[in-house]
Amino acid sequence: MGMSKHDLARKKQNLKVEIERLEKEARFDPLKKKPEIHERLAKLKAELAEA
Numbered sequence: 928m929g930m931s932k933h934d935l936a937r938k939k940q941n942l943k944v945e946i947e948r949l950e951k952e953a954r955f956d957p958l959k960k961k962p963e964i965h966e967r968l969a970k971l972k973a974e975l976a977e978a
Contacts, residue, residue: 935978942975 930938949968952961959965 939975939978942971942978946971946975 946968949964949971952964953968956964
C-alpha cells in the first residue's frame with residue numbers, strides 16, 4: 928500500500944526542514960572537516976528531487 932498525499936506532503940516538508948538545518952551546519956564547515964554533514968545533505972537533496 929502506498930503513502931497518502933498527506934503523508935507524502937509531510938515527508939517532503941520534513942526533508943526540507945532537515946536540508947535547511949544541514950545547510951546551516953555546512954556553511955560553518957567550508958573545509959569539509961565533517962564530511963558526514965555534506966554527504967547527508969547531498970543525499971537528502973537527491974531524495975527531495977525524486978519526490
